[in-house]
Amino acid sequence: MSTQPVSTDAAAVKAADRAHVFHSWSAQGLIDPFVVAGAEGSYFWDHDGNRHLDFSSQLVNTNIGHQHPKVVAAIQEQAARLCTIAPGFAVDVRSEAARLIAGRTPGDLDRIFFTNGGAEAVENAVRMARLHTGRPKVLSAYRSYHGATAAAINLTGDPRRWPSDTASAGVVRFWGPFRYRSPFHAETEEQECERALRHLEDTIVFEGPGTIAAVILETVPGTAGIMVPPPGYLPGVRALCDRYGIVLILDEVMAGFGRTGRWFAADHFGVVPDLLTFAKGVNSGYVPLGGVAISAEIAATFEERPYPGGLTYSGHPLACASAVATINAMAEEGIVENAARVGEDVLGPGLRELAERHPSVGDVRGLGVFWAVELVRDRRTREPLVPYAATGEANAPMAAVTATIKAAGVWPFVNMNRVHVVPPCTITEAEAKAGLAALDEALTVADRYAA
Structure with missing residues (x-):
């Protein structure tokens, strides 16, 4: 000490x-x-x-x-070797951070777009979903928090949204499951799951499936109340998204990287999203870092079509070095x-x-x-x-x-x-x-x- x-x-x-x-x-x-x-x-x-x-x-x-001494040392060593480099270059520590993250995300989320934090990750995930589908709307839950940038704050359900809500961001909100304060008058977890899924499908149908790019959910909502979804809910959402050609975005900015006792909260439910956002625990915030883990299908959309998004500090070497050290330390210890x-x-x-x-x-x-x-x-x-x-x-x-x-x-x-x-x-x-x-x-x- x-x-x-x-x-x-x-x-x-x-x-x-x-x-x-x-x-x-x-x-x-x-x-x-x-x-x-x-x-x-x-x-x-x-x-x-x-x-x-x-x-x-x-x-x-x-x-x-x-x-954590291993993470501090990694930042110091990286600073002595290469403090910064533009995101268009290939550099060892960025590649290794992406490899380690992709190795722990569920399913085929093997391509990593780096951001400076969680809100930017959400912004870019929504942009990817809209471009991939050609649709404008995104569905998000009332009890949620997705960040304070323009699209992210409009997606957010809690009162911090109110002063910045333009009501024109293509966002449609719905009620997610929360048995203790059930909006569906459910008496059991099974009823809560069934009624929440029926409500979500009704919302999709009445909004028009062909207008909806994505459903975004915190796998386990964090700031809004740490409401663990009932068994079957997230697989049910995955099935609805598959049925209507909608992208499923799981926001793991707070729940990811060990917080729930698994590398990602999605691992508790056996669900693979199309896009997964992360930040916070990826390197414990020692240097700002976030990102989007991208499925093979969505990555293919931008194989020959340029992705219209980027950040000066995307995949910053100091941030990536801290992520590599963090992930390795978490695994080793x-x-x-x-x-x-x-x-x-x-x-x-x-x-x-x-x-x-x-x-x-x-x-x-x-x-x-x-x-x-x-x-x-x-x-x-x-x-x-x-x-x-x-x-x-x-x-x-x-x-x-x-x-x-x-x-x-x-x-x-x-x-x-x-x-x-x-x-x-x-x-x-x-x-x-x-x-x-x-x-x-x-x-x-x-x-x-x-x-």
Whole structure:
């Protein structure tokens, strides 16, 4: 373990931040950013050495943990050899990253288009689908998040879309399955699956199959609530897409690279999409990287027809070097298997035990190191602890829960009425139990608001 820095520079860092940094998704005058001095493994700390257990993996992306020595060394070595080169050149580290990714994606997704992140991956996957089919529309779910760029934010289902929604982007939304808050009044997982598929097919038929280029789904929706689809749903969507000649895009930006205890969440369901988007865990965000894994059929569309898209930093050598090191380390160190084991042996049982003791817990769901705890005021009615998209005083109960977890030295991922338990895939059993203990304490605060 490296020595944590003890510095008096925190005030200067904070002052410069507040004077010059414009933060995303924030009212600039209402935020108070935590000043980070360093990080390692499952922890990060401030300039006074106060540590936080990172139960958020930052933005659910540091799958391999902070400062993994093999990844850091790979970036340093690549920087000494070749910092950058245009995407039109063939270079060893880019080729190797593509080979390693293609070797782990399901089916024949053997061609890799590199981007700088997940939103750009979604943008390009949608563009490929539209060009491949010659159709304009894309179907996406209400409970979803696909990124903040132009097409991606219009595809998104959550409230962050609202200020940027042009209502003219060729997007049609539908309801995906979510048994706990079923829009289909289902009483069983089987009913939820059957009715959700019928609803999707009705949407396709009434929109006109010949106008629909793609259906895009997060394999396991992340920010929207970690809603694991019921058995049979994703194979059913695959069958509908095949029936109507529609491209199936699976968004694995958050769920991919070990997060669910498999290399890709699609592996749990035996489904092969036509396009698969990735980012985040491919190199834990050490250098920005994302991409699209492309099927043989869609790749063939652009064999002699130029693909009208590209990025200056597509397949950046430093990013690709970090991806190669990340994937190799995950394989050599059994990190994907660790995520599965911690989820099955610690997080799943631990969260279910908390649910039994805390009346504020309405539902617990997840896979691997990808879990959500849904908080409610009333288990019978399932009224959320705070209203949908609550802000200000209406969000006070969740603000209190969040503050309690942080005070216990754990950094949570909180969205609406949920606490997401999404630590690094490298987390130890002891660290996972420490995080659950902090959540236990915070749930006593939530219980004060529950019936």
